[in-house]
Amino acid sequence: MASRILGRLPLDEDRLAQDMARLAQAPAPQEPYEVFTIGRWVNLNLWNASGDDGDGFFNGHRQVAGRPTRLLGGVPYIGELLTTWFNTELLTMVRARNVVEWSIVPHRDFLESGPAEDFFRVLVFLEDNEHALNSDEDMVFHMRKGEVWFLDSAQIHAGVNISSRSRWSLCLDFKAGAGFSPGDVFARAGDYDPAIRPALVERAPAPADLPDRLRALSAVVSRHNIKDIAFLLGKVHFTEEVPIGASWDWLVEITRASGDPALLDLAERARRFFVHSREVYEEFSFVPA
Ligand SMILES: [Fe+2]
Incomplete structure (x- = not known):
């Protein structure tokens, strides 16, 4: 529905x-x-x-x-x-x-x-x-x-x-x-x-190479900005015709391409928490306590 x-x-x-x-x-x-x-x-x-x-x-x-x-x-x-x-x-x-x-x-x-x-x-x-x-x-x-x-x-x-x-x-x-x-x-x-x-709201057709261009964020992603990047990616579908859920897959791809396994783990945990499974009272954070 x-x-x-x-x-x-x-x-x-x-x-x-x-x-x-x-x-x-x-x-x-x-x-x-x-x-x-x-x-x-x-x-x-x-x-x-x-x-x-x-x-x-x-x-x-x-x-x-x-x-x-x-x-x-x-x-x-x-x-x-x-x-x-x-x-x-x-x-x-x-x-x-x-x-x-x-x-x-x-x-x-x-x-x-x-x-x-x-x-x-x-x-x-x-x-x-x-x-x-x-x-x-x-x-x-x-x-x-x-x-x-x-x-x-x-x-x-x-x-x-x-x-x-x-x-x-x-x-x-x-x-x-x-x-x-x-x-x-x-x-x-x-x-x-x-x-x-x-x-x-009308959206623009997304350029075919958009995922490749976004993957270039792997050159700058870090613990300092992974949250900013997650929210940036989460807004792309408001203006471009891309599936709303793609932002989490892009974040996983970007962190994988960064070569930092801790960032990849964080992105995969975020994708699970926000769109796949969560427990009652479970907490998640992009940043250290
Ligand atoms: Fe909601």
């Missing part, structure tokens, strides 16, 4: 602006998934398993019911959107997210949590920013303000905001599994509207 639009929220601009101003003032809690990103990446926990707004851990492996955190009480319009529009019986987690001068590397979610069919991740963007894009294995797309998107995060996916302007969104996680259908995320069945066309 590819990423797609499920519906659209009509947003009250004034009430939303008040809530977003409050979110912008909120202190950022500890971020458990920082290794996936570079740049500014703030997740404010509005709804989760513990009810603690300092708890940003996705408890998919336990699939416990979600509940509001204290922080949600400070953003009454967003709270109203959640309870009016969405099926809170199935809602396990909500994060208000801002990303600035940011990217997230190509990765799969839920690898550590259980079968992907048990989870359903939805994004709602609270502001437009033409410099912010998302991608999956099929396409690159721009999520517009108010659109309710299913993000197929069991596929390899990525995101960028190449601007210095904020990009607030809500990330909603629902319990899925047997008998679940996408319209179930809504509180009112009539709000499910899969006919809205997405804003897709």
